[in-house]
Amino acid sequence: MTDISENTATRPKADFLHRFSMRDAGTLIGLIVILAVFGALVPGFFAERNLINILQQSSINACLALGMTLVIISGGIDLSVGPTAALSAVISASMLVAGVPFPLAIVSSFAVGLACGLLNGVLVAHVGLQPFIVTLGTLSTYRALALIYTGGNPVLGLPAGFRSIFNGSLFGLPLAVVIVAVVALVAWIILKKTPFGEYLLAVGGNEEAAYIAGVPIARTKIAAYMISGLLAALAAQILIGRLGAAEPILGNLWELDAIAAAAIGGASLMGGKGSVVGTILGAVILGAMRNGLTLMNVQSFYQLLATGLIILAAMLIDRVTRGRG
Template sequence: MRLGSGVLQKFLPFISLALLFVILSIASPYFLTTTNLASVIRQTAVINIMALGMTLVIVSGGIDLSVGSILAFSGVIGTMTMVNGGSVPLGIAAGIAGGTLWGCANGLMVSKLRLPPFIVTLGTLGIVRGLTLVISGGLPVVGLPKAHGFLGEGTVGPVPFVLLILVGCAIVTHFAMRSTKLGRYTYAIGSNEAAAVYAGIPVARYKVAIYAICGMLTGLAGMIETSRLMTGQPTAGVSYELQVIAAVVIGGGSLAGGEGTVIGTLIGAFIMGLLSNGSDLLGVNPYWQQVIIGAVIILAVALDEARKRRFST
């Protein structure tokens, strides 16, 4: 009985996602169509890929508020490379590199200046957004090569290309967190940073790597966003950081660090994606959608805390 309810609670995010899926299939005839599901995947892919990086950061006991700004920066840098004569792959690479650099900058400031990640990334949130607007003159970058559209909107057979990218990134991140030194040290740093330092782990180096990976994935997400819109918007991604953090915590990540998984995060991001898509299909007032998603965040974390309390005493 006790065991049964424990298992139920452990898989609650997954069960909720499955339930949501079934309910929407029954409630709306348009939900379970290839077009709609592909659109859900395209809509959530950007948040999902960013959330993979954020999972590492949050498990390490950190936070990255600057991802929305980095998304726009990468998009603008990447698209400007393309319109100034660079090839599509070069532009994508430039966007990813731009994101990675900002991730490194966040990581260096957190680990070398020993500043709280909340403060550092609150600062870079503004700095990166401002620089993006300066570089682009505040105007969207347009006139992108048609080939760039494939990244966000293309399909391989019936499968949206972004789904393949997402699955690929998720598998690599999942494996990295579960089975590599990087992943192990990420959990150790988040669980008890002092103990990690005392164990002789080069904590500063790993923190830089963690924020850099988050920046890199955000850079990739930024290029996908530009591909879907076929413009480089300097105002893209405003407040995405909140959705990304919400995906991680709905999936069981703890802002105190040391807890969180890639699978949990994916489920968290899809729960939010389905809530939003379902509300659209069922004609729920978009103002109410925000209320629903906010309530779900609190409910999910409350249930998770209740589970932890029960199993720790």
């Protein structure tokens, strides 16, 4: 008790359990309950192919939600992820169609995502505008740029070589899933093991106190938005690789799913709180539910209803288990 450092250093397992927070355990239980319900109702739900399907269907949202989680932890919100994805998708797609080498096109798409995030971040951190309004504005702006750039038409005929990159598989898992798993691991390390992670939690938790303690406020916020933009671009690459085309209207309402996954996973829109593990579980919960309802031939109207109820239920359970204040 008096020497905590020694205790934890000699017991890495306890340390790991300690890291896996109560809140994440709650999200995991939620996922298990949902899987059990669908497993009972839908024959073949637990088939390996379907489970992999669920992961694949969740991967794009999980990718976006990881960036969203970092932004939300910093006390902000990024409503512009869908249009950011669309803009980076149409630019890289038209480069690919024009015969630009794959790596260059992919890097350009990342650059577009980073630039979109940079603009959001600068407007929030340096100009001091409210994140909700800034990204509401860039939501329309980036979408308009994608539409203007393409004249509203999809960019068709992506080279087969490019498509095979994102449609391959590794260790029996679709490459998209592996990529997002790696991103999640990096995000977890960032949040738990780097000064930047501590800074995000501090800036979102109490910006004034963080400032007085010498935390680089602006740099931290801008980095969060840039990561969100970058992950939106990555999600776009995964999607156009799968579809073989890039539409300027791609990514419509992605921001809402991403926020939902983060919130189910325990991120607080007040800032200062959020979990990478929780967000991934949240994204899989949403993915599993859609997959199960589709297999049950439930109308999409009811799928929307189920999504809404899941979010509300998660928040209610949060509230009840944590009590007041």
